[in-house]
Amino acid sequence: MKSKTLHSWNRLAGAALLALAATLPAPHAAGGAALDMDDAAAIYGIALDKDGNYYSGTYGLELWVLNGTSVPASINSVTNVTAYGDLAAAGFTLAQTWSGQTMRDGTFELGGVALPMVQPPGSEAVLALAAWTGGAANWAAAVVAGAQGGVIAFANATVNGSLLPPPAPPDLEQGWNAYGPDLVMTPAGSLPNTPPALTWNKPASIIYGTPLSSV
Numbered sequence: 461m462k463s464k465t466l467h468s469w470n471r472l473a474g475a476a477l478l479a480l481a482a483t484l485p486a487p488h489a490a491g492g493a494a495l496d497m498d499d500a501a502a503i504y505g506i507a508l509d510k511d512g513n514y515y516s517g518t519y520g521l522e523l524w525v526l527n528g529t530s531v532p533a534s535i536n537s538v539t540n541v542t543a544y545g546d547l548a549a550a551g552f553t554l555a556q557t558w559s560g561q562t563m564r565d566g567t568f569e570l571g572g573v574a575l576p577m578v579q580p581p582g583s584e585a586v587l588a589l590a591a592w593t594g595g596a597a598n599w600a601a602a603v604v605a606g607a608q609g610g611v612i613a614f615a616n617a618t619v620n621g622s623l624l625p626p627p628a629p630p631d632l633e634q635g636w637n638a639y640g641p642d643l644v645m646t647p648a649g650s651l652p653n654t655p656p657a658l659t660w661n662k663p664a665s666i667i668y669g670t671p672l673s674s675v
Contacts, residue, residue, distance in 0.1 A: 461642075462505045462514065462566060492576035493585070494621035497523065497556075498569045498631040505566025506591050507642040508608065514566030515645065518595050520559040520602060521568065524552040524588035525577055526613075531586050531639075535613040541649055543611040544590055544599055552588055553577045560595045566642070572629055575618055582620030587635065588613040591643055602648060609648040614639035 499505055508515045524547050526532075532550040535543050556573055578585045592602035592609035602609055616635030619627040 461503045461512065492574050492621055493578035493581045493583070493618035494626075494629040495573050495575055495587075495616070495618050496629040496631040497571060497573050499633070499636060500567050500569055501631060501633040502636040504636050504640055504642045506563065506568065506610070507566055507644045508593070509644065509646060511642045511644060514642075515593070516564045516566075517562065517593065519561055519563055519568075520557070520592050520594070520596055520598065521561065521570070522557045522590040522599055523555045523573065524590065524613075525555045525575055526550065526552045526586040526588070527577070527579055527583075528586060529584045529615040531613050531615060535588060535611060539649075540610050540646055541603070544609070547588055547590070547611070552586075557598055559597045574621060578618055580620075581622060582618055584615050584617055586613055587616045587632070589643055591645060592648065593645060599648075607648060608645040610643045610645040612639075612643040 506515050506519070507513045532546065534546050535550065538546070555575055555577065558570055561568065561570070575585065588611060590599050590609065590611045592599060592607045594602060594605060594607045596602035596605050596607055599609060614635045615638075616632060617630045619629050621627075621629070
């Protein structure tokens, strides 16, 4: 669980920015849902190896979205690689990918995201976050590079970004706090359904021209 004191400045700064934004013309997502990809106010975050060991450094993240509020049980109850492999099979849609980002103390602030796949616009949806260490461009590349990664899913509010004036999109505080725990990144290992590499260390001698036995 992240310290609220640690991120109090972030929340104050965010409130000041929202106040400033209220005085300016605000863009809106054309005809779709919207979300603020920000976990600064959440009590949970992205950790390395175990809960509470919050990660600082370069990372990448994929946001996957599923309509409705029912979180598939397999996503949060299996290993990271299996969970990632289950996302598409469970009906999730990849909404956006970020790579080469930098986080501190398990906190990311990636800004607003349009979610046209959420129907009806502005309804709750299940969000799945797949995060990895290092600068790989996506999850598959991170696995190949030997990075650590983790997956978590929870239901979260969105807003209808096409409304005027556009409502402020919700961050991840309510949804992640209600579900818990941290997204823990562990060694990613091999991709699901990848056959093992076979090696032939001691090949037997082959003698050519040996006659076939006859019956």
